Amino acid sequence: MQALVKIKKGEGFIEVRDVPEPECSPNEVLIKVKAAGICGTDLHIWHDKMIYWPPVIMGHEFSGEIVKTGKSVAGWKKGDRVVAEPHTRACGVCYLCRSGNIHLCPHKRAIGWGIDGAFADYVKMPFHLLHRIPENVSYEEAALSEPLAIAVNCVILNSGVKAADTVVVEGAGAIGLLAGMTARAAGAKEVIITGVTQDEKLRLKKAKELGFKTVNVEKEDLNKLVLDLTEGRGADVVIEAAGVEASVNTAIQIAKRLGKIAIIGITGEEKINVSWNEAVFKALDIKFCFSSNFDSWERALFFMSKRKVQTSALITHIASIREWKKLFTELEEGKGIKGLFTF
Ligand SMILES: [Zn+2]
Ligand SMILES: [Zn+2]
Numbered sequence: 001m002q003a004l005v006k007i008k009k010g011e012g013f014i015e016v017r018d019v020p021e022p023e024c025s026p027n028e029v030l031i032k033v034k035a036a037g038i039c040g041t042d043l044h045i046w047h048d049k050m051i052y053w054p055p056v057i058m059g060h061e062f063s064g065e066i067v068k069t070g071k072s073v074a075g076w077k078k079g080d081r082v083v084a085e086p087h088t089r090a091c092g093v094c095y096l097c098r099s100g101n102i103h104l105c106p107h108k109r110a111i112g113w114g115i116d117g118a119f120a121d122y123v124k125m126p127f128h129l130l131h132r133i134p135e136n137v138s139y140e141e142a143a144l145s146e147p148l149a150i151a152v153n154c155v156i157l158n159s160g161v162k163a164a165d166t167v168v169v170e171g172a173g174a175i176g177l178l179a180g181m182t183a184r185a186a187g188a189k190e191v192i193i194t195g196v197t198q199d200e201k202l203r204l205k206k207a208k209e210l211g212f213k214t215v216n217v218e219k220e221d222l223n224k225l226v227l228d229l230t231e232g233r234g235a236d237v238v239i240e241a242a243g244v245e246a247s248v249n250t251a252i253q254i255a256k257r258l259g260k261i262a263i264i265g266i267t268g269e270e271k272i273n274v275s276w277n278e279a280v281f282k283a284l285d286i287k288f289c290f291s292s293n294f295d296s297w298e299r300a301l302f303f304m305s306k307r308k309v310q311t312s313a314l315i316t317h318i319a320s321i322r323e324w325k326k327l328f329t330e331l332e333e334g335k336g337i338k339g340l341f342t343f
Contacts, residue, residue, distance in 0.1 A: 252275045
């Protein structure tokens with residue numbers, strides 16, 4: 001089969017290769033990949049900016065159809081339409097795994113960087129990580145289950161957005177827009193999405209089309225807008241999905257006293273400067289939301305099936321893996337929101 005492979009460590013070294021089809025062990029299913037999303041992580045692997053184990057087939061966000069089941073697989077059959085949590089190789093015995101937090105297991109090696117992933121005709125997955133795609137959700141839409149589950153984990157399970165909250169989402173990339181839609185699905189009164197000048201053409205425009213208030217923080221006064229909308233109190237919840245020092249500090253500034261901040265963005269810096277005193281004296285509740293769990297996947301699929309979150313609105317590119325370089329480059333330059341490979 002054809003697969004997009006990071007062949008060795010270093011900048012670049014990505015190739016479409018002919019590789020053998022994966023073979024299932026007894027507790028695994030073989031999945032014909034239908035659509036697979038490109039994530040910031042894939043661009044980091046391209047540029048050698050994160051940990052990975054080459055040679056490895058890339059891709060961790062996907063949807064597909066089961067074509068084969070291992071002997072011990074129960075509850076799943078050939079023809080089932082599925083998505084899967086990428087938490088492969090979680091050990092199952094550490095305190096995190098045993099307390100239901102396999103996504104944080106230190107032994108986890110997820111598909112797409114730790115073991116072979118989904119930028120290929122076929123991928124194998126342990127059956128305990130599968131979720132069923134609702135009938136009215138397409139493979140393309142379902143390919144965004146993983147980033148939506150991350151948004152749900154952050155917005156609903158970690159920051160606990162409540163009905164009638166005023167929510168600010170910093171960052172207008174795919175995760176920011178999914179977080180905005182999730183906050184709205186959770187009943188937020190007002191959702192403001194922020195971006196910078198480079199986001200105006202596409203990402204902030206999309207946010208507007210989706211019905212959000214938008215702010216270009218390089219040109220407009222976000223703090224004033226938030227104070228105006230909240231009778232001077234500040235935002236109930238701020239979701240930091242930009243991953244830059246400045247926006248972490250903006251979150252502290254615009255959150256109300258006793259407000260909540262949920263961090264999804266990754267700055268990539270070892271240390272950043274934070275307005276510590278302001279956060280202390282406002283008694284802020286700051287949550288770090290890394291990855292996604294079972295509960296967030298189930299809720300993400302529910303939101304898709306009820307059309308509360310429209311993942312299709314974010315798909316700007318669909319291509320074959322042979323066109324990977326063009327697609328990765330365009331996404332990196334901010335000329336897309338979510339790119340998919342289809343098979
Ligand atoms: Zn991802
Ligand atoms: Zn573990």
